Amino acid sequence: MENVIPYRLQIVAITVALLFMFFIFRLISKGKLREEYSFVWFTCTALLVLFSIWRNGLDVIAKLLGVYYAPALVFMAAIFAIIIFLVHLSVVNSKQHEQIKKLAQELALLKNKLDDKSTQD
Amino acid sequence: MNKQLKVAIVIPCYNEQDNVLKLYQEIQNTPFPDFYSVSPIFVNDCSNDSTRIILIDNHINFIDLPVNLGIGGAVQTGYKYAFINGFDVAVQMDGDGQHPPVELSKILRPIFDNEADVVIGSRYLTKEGFQSTSLRRAGINYFKWLNKKLVGVTIQDSTSGYRALNKKALELVSDYYPDEYPEPEAIILYSLNHLKIIEVPVSMRERQGGESSIKRFKTLYYMVKVTLSTLFLYISIKSMKHK
Helix, strand or coil: CCCCCCHHHHHHHHHHHHHHHHHHHHHHHCCCCCHHHHHHHHHHHHHHHHHHHCCCHHHHHHHHHCCCCHHHHHHHHHHHHHHHHHHHHHHHHHHHHHHHHHHHHHHHHHHHHHHHHHHHC | CCCCEEEEEEEEECCCCCCHHHHHHHHHHCCCCCCEEEEEEEEECCCCCCHHHHHHHCCCCEEECCCCCHHHHHHHHHHHHHHHCCCCEEEECCCCCCCCHHHHHHHHHHHHCCCCCEEEEECCCCCCCCCCCHHHHHHHHHHHHHHHHHHCCCCCCCCCCCEEEEHHHHHHHHHCCCCCCHHHHHHHHHHHCCCCEEEEECCCCCCCCCCCCCCHHHHHHHHHHHHHHHHHHHHHHHHHHHC
16 A cells, blocks of 8 residues: 555645644634643644655554554544534633632622622612 | 511513513512512513513513523523522512512511521422312422432422522522423432421412423423432532532
């Protein structure tokens, strides 16, 4: 399976992966993406870059794992990663839900206290 | 009698413009014994009708939530209020007029007598007053069974929102209270934390306006959701205790 991917395609793949990495970097430096979420994206882009440089990497790993059709490995890994990330987002979402509830309650209780004070004065 | 006991009536309301004033006046006009004082506290759960305006115009003490938290979050806000302000007892009363204030002393008595930490007003212990629909009753029987299996307490009316909590229970619910459809789940919470629950018969009325938080097409979702959250709560409290 030597030289299945033409060099032109490889250059495109490397460029896209690097651009994506640059984009993530920009988001973090502008404060639009928190560092803790950026970790997973950096890992993804690093893998993209790795496999666009190491051309036979996919086949090597597929053979190692005994996967007959190498591209199936890509889909499996990608879907798995997406599911994990979605669960992670749900966890974050639930945590925020709790925090918002607490904030709303505190705010409402404070408003009530403030009204009490102003009617007494 | 040494000092007068302070009772907070927590009334969560979401779009109850037709009921709030009526309920407030009814509470004011109900004669209560001298040894306790009753303060109604309305919790406006970000209603989008004129509930808020009515509460302000009539100078009624209320807590105004900036975002809609749902019944559990609203009730918890009221419980927190009662706990912070040093009330001895908090009673939850629905904003739709289903829970008559005249029944209040029946619910409060076991707490004053130190017989219970949590008292639930049940409409099924005696066949008086409004008895609700057959579908709802089937659901209630299911929860009765579930509660008995999990924590070994039999509660006839686990969906009843007419409840009284003493200080010990208030401290617990200030920390955690279920969000959506909290009533059956809260029973598990109380019993696993060794609070004593007593059920007393009260008569209830048919709702006087507004909409029930349990609509018919949502019943199945309600059952599944409550079952799941009850089981999860049971497991998490049990595993916490083992550590």
